[in-house]
Amino acid sequence: VPLGLCGMRRLATATQSSVPSGSLLYPMTNLSSLRGSQPLRIVAGKGAKVYDDTGKEYLEAMAGLWCTALGWGHEELVDAATRQMRNLSYYHCFAGRQVPIAEELADKLISLAPDTLQGGKVFFGMSGSDANDTQVRLLWHYNTVRGLPQKRKIIGRVHGYHGVTVASGSITGLPHVHAQMGLPLDFVRHVSCPSFYRYGRDGESEAEFVRRLAAELEELILAEGPDQVAAFFAEPLQGAGGVILPHLAAQWTPAIFAGFETLQRPSGYFPAMREVCDRYDVMVVGDEVITGFGRTGKMWGCTAFQQTVDLLSCAKQLTSGYVPLSAAILPRFMYDAIEASTERRGGVFGHGYTYTGHPVSCAVALKLLEIYEREQLLERVAQLAPQFQRRLSGLGEHPLVGDARGIGLIGAIELVKEKETKQPFDASRAMAAKVVQFALERGLIVRVLPNDVVSICPPLIVSSAEVDEIFDRLEGALSDALAVMPRLLAD
Numbered sequence: 001v002p003l004g005l006c007g008m009r010r011l012a013t014a015t016q017s018s019v020p021s022g023s024l025l026y027p028m029t030n031l032s033s034l035r036g037s038q039p040l041r042i043v044a045g046k047g048a049k050v051y052d053d054t055g056k057e058y059l060e061a062m063a064g065l066w067c068t069a070l071g072w073g074h075e076e077l078v079d080a081a082t083r084q085m086r087n088l089s090y091y092h093c094f095a096g097r098q099v100p101i102a103e104e105l106a107d108k109l110i111s112l113a114p115d116t117l118q119g120g121k122v123f124f125g126m127s128g129s130d131a132n133d134t135q136v137r138l139l140w141h142y143n144t145v146r147g148l149p150q151k152r153k154i155i156g157r158v159h160g161y162h163g164v165t166v167a168s169g170s171i172t173g174l175p176h177v178h179a180q181m182g183l184p185l186d187f188v189r190h191v192s193c194p195s196f197y198r199y200g201r202d203g204e205s206e207a208e209f210v211r212r213l214a215a216e217l218e219e220l221i222l223a224e225g226p227d228q229v230a231a232f233f234a235e236p237l238q239g240a241g242g243v244i245l246p247h248l249a250a251q252w253t254p255a256i257f258a259g260f261e262t263l264q265r266p267s268g269y270f271p272a273m274r275e276v277c278d279r280y281d282v283m284v285v286g287d288e289v290i291t292g293f294g295r296t297g298k299m300w301g302c303t304a305f306q307q308t309v310d311l312l313s314c315a316k317q318l319t320s321g322y323v324p325l326s327a328a329i330l331p332r333f334m335y336d337a338i339e340a341s342t343e344r345r346g347g348v349f350g351h352g353y354t355y356t357g358h359p360v361s362c363a364v365a366l367k368l369l370e371i372y373e374r375e376q377l378l379e380r381v382a383q384l385a386p387q388f389q390r391r392l393s394g395l396g397e398h399p400l401v402g403d404a405r406g407i408g409l410i411g412a413i414e415l416v417k418e419k420e421t422k423q424p425f426d427a428s429r430a431m432a433a434k435v436v437q438f439a440l441e442r443g444l445i446v447r448v449l450p451n452d453v454v455s456i457c458p459p460l461i462v463s464s465a466e467v468d469e470i471f472d473r474l475e476g477a478l479s480d481a482l483a484v485m486p487r488l489l490a491d
């Protein structure tokens with residue numbers, strides 16, 4: 001997978017030998033690509049723009065790593081963090097210690113949570129990965145206390161992304177997260193992903209495709225044994241795996257842009273998967289780490305895609321990336337069973353991090369949720385989404401683009417060698433990486449995802465003019481790539 005070229009600025013004079021990159025081990029980077037090149041050095045940010053160490057300005061159309069909803073340099077968030085640090089920089093919640101601001105945030109999150117989680121509980125962590133690990137531990141704990149200790153298997157999806165810890169990284173369905181590390185661990189299985197564009201068969205309707213995926217899930221559960229399978233993990237839309245939506249998004253018509261609601265054309269995928277899970281007492285974990293807090297135009301992606309969840313993980317936009325924070329939300333009935341078991345056994349609930357409920361993170365999140373409401377961010381996304389999606393679908397006309405897909409303020413283009421047959425480029429061409437590099441030269445930050453996908457996910461505070469600018473620059477980058485393509489393909 002040609003990941004990692006994103007953000008790397010080739011130095012014209014550098015050699016391929018070794019220009020050491022200092023002591024930092026770069027995450028999710030093709031480390032050998034660092035030889036003879038120098039990472040893009042971002043040193044400042046304001047609004048939807050960031051600046052490198054030479055002063056060059058970039059439109060940051062990936063919200064960092066899908067997280068900076070309110071953009072950079074938001075004074076109110078800075079103040080909220082500073083005030084909290086002065087007042088109480090740290091305390092913990094172990095052994096029932098109460099950190100009032102963590103309680104306040106948990107209450108707030110439950111008030112915003114989908115219906116199935118009303119009355120539920122919130123467990124705080126620091127990252128999306130640890131939130132999903134927490135979900136696995138909660139599921140195992142719950143199944144044990146209800147007399148089903150063997151019900152431990154987790155089903156993820158190909159192209160799914162749930163993190164990189166050994167548990168969440170196993171549930172992730174991307175080869176580069178597993179390779180050379182002996183993952184996935186043996187309690188994890190994967191089913192197909194709902195990319196109709198890539199995996200729909202000739203002559204198959206979308207409804208038939210959905211039925212096939214639901215049947216695949218059912219066959220897997222039956223093969224493993226329903227008494228062995230604890231949960232099905234699914235992002236409402238698969239983000240890092242390629243911005244894969246559980247519905248067809250290829251053929252927008254002008255009428256579709258008349259209203260935001262009509263942008264959502266659910267295929268029945270999640271209801272069909274849910275029905276299977278319900279039949280075999282398999283819980284559904286909604287991973288809202290990217291989609292949570294308005295990215296799709298709804299507070300939760302699960303609402304946008306008719307996904308009914310039993311547990312929900314969120315992070316990223318929860319603090320707009322200002323400080324680390326994640327939340328694993330569980331339903332009341334699970335909590336009650338776990339709580340009752342600690343009484344029976346006289347034991348503790350043996351899970352918790354030093355930074356669970358960190359007061360500074362909670363203070364930032366509370367302020368952020370206040371700003372979301374005050375500035376009606378959901379309405380703002382709904383207003384901008386038609387323009388964003390119209391421009392995105394316009395890129396679908398470009399000769400290099402096989403599919404342009406998205407919802408709300410998130411989208412992606414999938415590059416292909418031949419539009420009709422959807423034939424991909426040879427991976428060694430690193431086509432998407434080249435488009436991303438051309439975009440960078442034009443002052444635009446977008447991202448390479450597996451299978452020659454380029455993703456776009458700007459801060460939610462992006463302006464209408466900036467949306468146009470993002471797509472103008474991306475269109476320019478595609479044309480740059482097209483212009484050099486004969487040479488690239490001859491290389």
Ligand code: PMP
Binds near residue numbers: 065130132163287288
């Ligand atoms: N789940 C999803 C859906 C994600 O997109 C990510 C990160 N991109 C994670 C989990 C992992 O989050 P983190 O990197 O904070 O561990």
